[in-house]
Amino acid sequence: MSGELVFRPRKSAGWLWLAGIGLLIIGLSALMLLVVPPGEEGYVAVLVTSILTAALGLPFLVLAAWYPTMRYELDGEALTLRYGPVLTYRIPLDQIETIRRRNLSLSLWSSLRFPGIALFGVAYSDVGTVKMCATAALNGILLVETAKEKYGLTPADEAAFVAALQARISP
């Protein structure tokens, strides 16, 4: 049972949120430039602000483009959650204490979480902060817990994923 298995997340339209937010931020920064035309007083300040604002929108577009790369890799040693080159969570199998599926409770704290996608550390009212690499933010999250961390994922074929994971945890 040492060969690597790769599981895909269940489908969602979460990438549309990322792309939409990115385009909205960039669009608003472009609108600012329309308010103060070149040559008018304050144009340089508006230009700098627009560029900085647009720069905030770009990461959302890049994250949306990496959506197809979300995957869960399982080998004999660890479960690894990946999203593009920016998110890699490696969970040693011998440190896993619980695996359970549950709905999580929304909190107001800011995080990268939209309907259909949740990435990086996300605060929840009921279970605290969860390191997410999932195509859902609240419902049907597979929680993998170690003594120190909680991880949230959403494999498309949950039964096959859990069976493979259990087989490696207790061979």
Added chain:
Amino acid sequence: MTLPPIYIMAVITILLSAALWGGVLYILSGRDRRLLWLLLPGLPLSAVVNLAIKRPLVLWLGEAGNVEPGLGLASPLWFIVALSFVPPVTEEAIKVLPLLLPGARRRMDGRTGAMGVGLALGFSFGLGEAAYLAWGVAQAPEYAGYPWYAFTGFLSERTAVTLVHGLLTMLVTVGIWHGGWRILGGYLSAVLLHLLTNLGAILYQLGVIPAWIAGLGLLPSLLILAFVFERWRRQAAQAGDHEERAAEVVYFERKGDEERQP
């Protein structure tokens, strides 16, 4: 006759805020659509409190104290303090007025229910306030020459303020749900945090601080309110945790060297 450009941004702001905070309310209430109708009764209350209560009250205060309007820092200190308290005291009271409706009171069936009702009524007031303020801006000729997309500050500020209104009203409705002295405690907490929210704008109008610092005025009260909200939500989640546990599926649980596999 052309449409004042602020109205276009106001429509965008109200639709965006209603979708965003209505969506949050829907999720927080466990996808209970019946709570969403409480986004309606507070809509006219901002105009009502501003035109029928705040304006006459401020005029009366000025006349009673023989204080000329528009003096800024030259006004007597008591007058500045009194003016600062007028919006929090009046708005936090009128925002819970829809609780006179039996349907609204019925939703206050626990702390979570009271939180939901408070959020809904506050969001409702905030959406109406955006419309009222847009009407005020439209009356000012100095803003008429700007295109609608010049009012992005209105969009961001009103969206955030609508959330703050919801959280402030939540303090009052949870106090009402508890009953007794907590009714007064909830109301006074909301009044003081509302005053803290407005402090940046008040100091800016008095010429004490620049606009960019005034723009940060929302943050302290928003953080305090978010802490309170999260604390109450966590307590509610823990109290009802048996329901979540009943719904969850445990696939694996390690207990020392012993493993449980259902």
